[in-house]
Amino acid sequence: MKIIFSAVLLLAASWISAQTNSYGISFENAVHHEAVITASFPQIQQDTLFLRMSRTSPGRYALHEFAKNVYGFKAMDGQGKSLNVFRPNPYEWAVSGHNGTVNISYILFANRGDGTYSQIDETHAHLNIPATFMYAPILGDRKIEVNFDLREDLSWKVASQLQHVSGTTYSAPNLYYFMDSPTELSNFMLRSFELDGQTIELALHHNGTEEEADAYFESVKKIVLAEKEVYGELPKFDYGRYTFLACYLPNASGDGMEHRNSTILTSTRSLANGGMKGNLGTVSHEFFHAWNVERIRPKSLEPFNFEEANMSGELWFAEGFTSYYTNLILCRAGLLSPKAYVEGLTGTFNYVWNSPGRQFFNPIEMSYQAPFVDAATSVDPVNRGNTFISYYSYGSALGLALDLALRQEGLNLDDYMKLVWEKHGKNEQNYIIQDLHELLNQYAGKVFGDHFFNSYIHASKMPDYLSLFNTAGVVLNQAEDLAFFGSRVSVSEKGGSILRNPTIGSPAYKAGLAKDDLMLSIGGIPIAEEQKFNEFISQFELGSPLEVRYIRFEQERTTSIVLEPSPSYSIKLMEDAEEQPTAEMLAFRKAWLKTE
Structure with a gap:
């Protein structure tokens, strides 16, 4: 009986091993940004593997x-025989004629180091x-192993959330986890600390020193501790x-x-050249996303x-509230002064x-725009300056309003x-907007x-920030003594070129001016290059009609414009605006910013 049982275990182990998709990647031609990638897919039951x-x-959220x-794509069976390959669409390779195993190889060109693409040099x-890495959707539940053929001549090492198997081989329990596991191969500096086990x-x-790495990591630790305080605990990270x-x-592209x-953190800014402080905002933002x-x-x-593109109406909360906490956390961690934060x-x-x-759109509908704006590219002109507000910024502004409003009630956003977190994060139960609404009702009252939610999420009203x-x-305060035109203008020896579609309702918009118009003079005074x-x-004078001479489509024209007071606000601590805050105000601010 024991012998039979052992045989069954061996058979099961063999089957499990056979159900592992294996990848390899090497970098002999890194100087030209190429990698050679191989993959093996065993125990294929389908006639054609896509x-x-x-x-x-x-x-x-956009397509890339x-x-x-x-x-240089090639496909072979388990015995090295070339297989039939058909391209049903630009993203797919259909491989047929195999013997149950499909082995592939291809060359990848990669030269953008950011949070979306790959870079090899x-x-x-x-x-x-x-x-x-190419993948087979139908095999998404299989375990994956990948071997990184490191450039030892460049002293490369592996950093990844993938589980270490042995040597330079790492694993993922399935395709979904694999796709979510960015990996850095380089001669990096490693720093670590233990927190709650x-x-x-x-x-x-980076190209900096060990001492710079030490100093920067001290700031990273402060951010981690301040964000843990918001939620009361760390998430349970896989593999601890x-x-x-x-x-x-210098060859990276700024991103997170x-x-x-x-999380991936990339910047062209070195720690010695402003990054010691300037790169911390991305650290704060991305780690907050762990929750x-x-x-x-x-x-x-x-x-x-x-x-396909991924659309979500909750990005004002997922990205926007995270953006609200980004600099607030830096302030709480002592890495940004209250004055600088405010x-x-x-x-x-x-x-x-x-x-x-x-x-045109409320925060939910702004979130729906992500596939068009989230690192998406197009060649046709758009009017997003008049129709779109980033869900990062919109949500951040609403997170600020909600936090201050809750604190007026003796509550807080934390x-x-x-x-x-307790209802939807800790147990990883997905939420919809109505869930957020009901939880706010539960916390702060119906x-x-x-x-x-009815005023600022399902509608687009402005909270009483004053x-x-x-x-x-x-x-x-509003700077009502400043003149407002309504578009960015670049001044050269030829005149003033309008760089963007004028803001709807602005003086430039009402005057019928448009992007790419070249203004020669306003109010009879030529626009001179030496003046901003x-x-x-x-x-x-504000409120008075002024003649504008301009060129559009190589023809000179005139129109009339009435400059208006600037709608822009300034935000300052009372003491910096020559006003004296009360003790109650200072106590409120201290509780909000968690500063001394």
């Missing part, structure tokens, strides 16, 4: 068409998995480890991308679709509340986020929750 490259990448960088192999590590690939994959190199147990997005996850993004709110505030886009800021000893445009228009 292989494809992903069209999207986790955390991105990674198949465009694949060439003699500094590193920066691998986003969807941009790198888990390892938080930084794999830092979370990895920051940081590439701060969250993943389940890791909000990776585990507090919208139902609309689960499972993530690698074959004044830093100004740009986002003006962008959101001065945009005409609110008359505890609301804890409640969302009247409060209904007002917030009152909200005042409670924290913060002053909100904002300084030029400041000489005119």
